[in-house]
Amino acid sequence: MAFEGLTERLQNAMTKLRRKGKISETDLKEVMREIRLALLEADVNFTVVKEFVKVVRERAIGSEVLDSLTSSQQIVKIVNEELTKVMGETAVPLNKSPKIPTIIMMVGLQGAGKTTTAGKLALKLKKEENARPLMIAADVYRPAAIDQLQVLGRDLEIPVFELGTKVNPVEIVRQGLAQAAENKNDYIIIDTAGRLQIDENLMDELAQIKALAAPNEILLTVDSMTGQSAVDVAKGFNEQLDVTGIVLTKLDGDTRGGAALSIRSVTGKPIKFIGQGEKMTDLDVFYPDRMASRILGMGDMLTLIEKAQQDFDEKESAKMAEKFQENTFDFNDFLSQMDQLQNMGPMEDIMKMIPGMANNPAMKNVKMDPKDIDHMRATVYSMTPQERENPDVLNPSRRRRIAAGAGRPIVEVNRMIKQFGEMKKMMKKMNSGNFEGMEGMLGKGVTGRLAKMSMNSMVRKNKKNKKKRMKKNKNSRK
Amino acid sequence: MGIFSRIKQAFTGEEPESSEQEKYDKGLEKSRKTFGQRLNSLFANFRTVDEDFFEELEETLIEADVGFETAMTISRELQEEVKLRNVSDPDAVSAAIIEKLVDLYESEGENEDNSIAQAESGPTVILFVGVNGVGKTTTIGKLAHRYHEEGKKVLLAAGDTFRAGAIEQLAEWGRRVDVEVVRGPEKSDPASVIFDAVKRAKEEDYDVLLVDTAGRLQNKVNLMSELDKIKRIISREIPDAPHEVLLVLDATTGQNALIQAKQFKETTDVSGIVLTKLDGTARGGIVLAIRNEMHLPVKLAGLGEQMDDLRDFNAEDFVYGLFKGLVREQPAKEEAETTEE
Structure with a gap:
């Protein structure tokens, strides 16, 4: 597939350049082209890309990137900074009315996820602010849209106001507002029907609802997988309704989400929430910097770059490495690593955080079954403390016992022990600072210092955890 | 009948109109216009064919949602061809672009079956x-x-x-x-x-x-x-x-x-694709992308919210519609194209 991240594209372009020795103006053009392609590939609208590349180019020329040894990192950094700037520097909270009720109106195309988001938002408000929201079902067009909101309301224990499908939506909203006033609801969420931004009648209906309800927040809900047309949609809705915020949905998919950048830059309106899953609790506040990394397919690399610049103390890490060099990697470490992974969320998401992994073609076909980790965990739990600390004692009889205890086939136990052995070898290498033959792990895109840096940080994290655990063990033994 | 020959017929005015064709024209007016307009304005803007032209072409194609890969392939192949034939006149290139798009579309779509399979017996x-x-x-x-x-x-x-x-x-x-x-x-x-x-x-x-x-x-x-x-x-x-x-x-x-x-x-x-919400998009290029990169036939198209807004998809009619607007607005192309063939 065609998806290489910006990092990989840049690295490739830069390698070519480095062979040349001196970098010229035309070479810079080549680099800018890579940025342009990376953004276009991520579905960012082409006019937005143009504008964006211009800015990056100017900054790149200004900051003498070309002389720097790590010029590709520098450029990535500039791109990321600019991207974050366009996306908004910080998360923007929901607009609130000084006195109740705060009125929120959901608008957008068909199938963007308005109703689901309305439910999620209501639940979020209820849970986090102890709010008493009322949802108004103003989608009278799509079959069973009202049922959908009612079912959500019933499950979440949030009241829904509806008048069936025979009543004009504007009238429904009017009566709904009256009911909310009577019941002193502090939030009102109006769920409207999906519509095209070019549908004059339906857009006029929204304008009427807006005039009547005077909402504090008009949230344009957009599918994050939208392509080039995201700009038209955002423009259309914004011009006619002056939306106050954006909700990006279905971000739990594997889309790059370039639409976010397009929308943000044509409307200038903040992205407030993102939908990241099918559960009703899967609505999160939007963090511009994370989205920036995702669009570029850079994983968490930027944080690493920042870290390297700010507080990367080589001496300190060398000392640490020495200290822990003799420590071995056992099943307890394995388990704690597993825990760490699981605390971070679903496997696919974590994979994306690792630099180079997001776009590593080899990773594309790896499908992580969430249960795999549970199985491995069960296997380790079926070992005695001695076996966990000293895996060498695992003879066939012990393995059979473990397999029976974990309820997994013996081949799986064997496979896991083998995998563990390889991991152990790797860890030993890493602890001694030897990264030979391991660069490949992070994909072609990340090589050299960058890879080393990320490896180092991983090693450090593991050691820290181990130290903590050993301390705990000591204390408990006392 | 090949699409290219149909487009050529459009030049000479002997163009077959079917009722199916009209349906598409109506439902996809927006798609067609915009795609044609985009390419037209691209050609109008450039006096010479240089790197900027191809950059612009890539953007035009991507914007029309023909897909990243397809856009890059077309642009790359064209660049080579331009070098080979040593053309610098955008008019000549524009003919080549349409030819390329159509060729690509036809070669990828051979043996494509757009009809919905039926069981021989039973449901x-x-x-x-x-x-x-x-x-x-x-x-x-x-x-x-x-x-x-x-x-x-x-x-x-x-x-x-x-x-x-x-x-x-x-x-x-x-x-x-x-x-x-x-x-x-x-x-x-x-x-x-x-x-x-x-x-x-x-x-x-x-x-x-x-x-x-x-x-x-x-x-x-x-x-x-x-x-x-x-x-x-x-x-x-x-x-x-x-x-x-x-x-x-x-x-x-x-x-x-x-x-x-x-x-x-x-x-x-x-076994096939249903393309929905086609009435809302200003770009028909996705159809090219689907054929070129997915190798799946589009079988049905959703063109609106009404009960009967679902059409059998006829790829040829659709693409013909896409390019027709383009060709008509540029009658001058006729000559360039006939000499090329």
Whole structure:
């Protein structure tokens, strides 16, 4: 597939350049082209890309990137900074009315996820602010849209106001507002029907609802997988309704989400929430910097770059490495690593955080079954403390016992022990600072210092955890 | 008849108009105009063919949603050709671009079957899959309406037991178009509902069974294996079923559409595509991308919210429509093209 991240594209372009020795103006053009392609590939609208590349180019020329040894990192950094700037520097909270009720109106195309988001938002408000929201079902067009909101309301224990499908939506909203006033609801969420931004009648209906309800927040809900047309949609809705915020949905998919950048830059309106899953609790506040990394397919690399610049103390890490060099990697470490992974969320998401992994073609076909980790965990739990600390004692009889205890086939136990052995070898290498033959792990895109840096940080994290655990063990033994 | 020869006929004025053609023209007026206009303004803006021209061309193609890969391929091949023939006149290049697009489209689309397969005997089973909110249920409603009008005995299976109100949505469609719907309780196993539906379709001699499924993102392993299970169950009851597995794609989706097609194809062996919300997009290029990068035929197109806004997709008519506007506005091209051939 065609998806290489910006990092990989840049690295490739830069390698070519480095062979040349001196970098010229035309070479810079080549680099800018890579940025342009990376953004276009991520579905960012082409006019937005143009504008964006211009800015990056100017900054790149200004900051003498070309002389720097790590010029590709520098450029990535500039791109990321600019991207974050366009996306908004910080998360923007929901607009609130000084006195109740705060009125929120959901608008957008068909199938963007308005109703689901309305439910999620209501639940979020209820849970986090102890709010008493009322949802108004103003989608009278799509079959069973009202049922959908009612079912959500019933499950979440949030009241829904509806008048069936025979009543004009504007009238429904009017009566709904009256009911909310009577019941002193502090939030009102109006769920409207999906519509095209070019549908004059339906857009006029929204304008009427807006005039009547005077909402504090008009949230344009957009599918994050939208392509080039995201700009038209955002423009259309914004011009006619002056939306106050954006909700990006279905971000739990594997889309790059370039639409976010397009929308943000044509409307200038903040992205407030993102939908990241099918559960009703899967609505999160939007963090511009994370989205920036995702669009570029850079994983968490930027944080690493920042870290390297700010507080990367080589001496300190060398000392640490020495200290822990003799420590071995056992099943307890394995388990704690597993825990760490699981605390971070679903496997696919974590994979994306690792630099180079997001776009590593080899990773594309790896499908992580969430249960795999549970199985491995069960296997380790079926070992005695001695076996966990000293895996060498695992003879066939012990393995059979473990397999029976974990309820997994013996081949799986064997496979896991083998995998563990390889991991152990790797860890030993890493602890001694030897990264030979391991660069490949992070994909072609990340090589050299960058890879080393990320490896180092991983090693450090593991050691820290181990130290903590050993301390705990000591204390408990006392 | 090849598309290219049809476009050529457009020059000479002897152009065959069918009623099917008119339908497309009407529904896709927006797509066609914009695609043609874009290319036209591109040609108008450049006096010479240089690097900037190709950059602009790439953007024009990408903006028309022909897909990243396709756009790059076209641009690369053209650059080579321009070098080879040593042309610098944008007019000559524009003819070459259209030729290239059409060629590409035709060569990739050989042996493509746009019709919906029918069972030789017993019920025809059509399974609908896709990500969330693309319009699976709506498409089923529209298709049920069409088959019902044709006098067929239609059964719907409410396989989306997950999303709130989805069963009710399909049931409402069932009421509107007057066909039976097999449904189970919410949150129940969709496979069991579908099993019941298949059994009933067999026993009660239905002609067509349309199976709805819950929307799922293609990167969710568990949900994708659920689809696999559903498909297995259908095949177990009726050996050559499902006769069609239709992937429903939202026409406004960007590059992700291609990944969707790839993943769904792997799990459920998708046999065709339904392109929905085509009335809302100003770009028809997605059709090129689908053929060039996915190798799947588009079988149906959703062009609006009404019950009968579902059309058989005729790729040739569609692409002809796309390019027609382009060619007509540029009668001067005629000469350049005939000399090239």
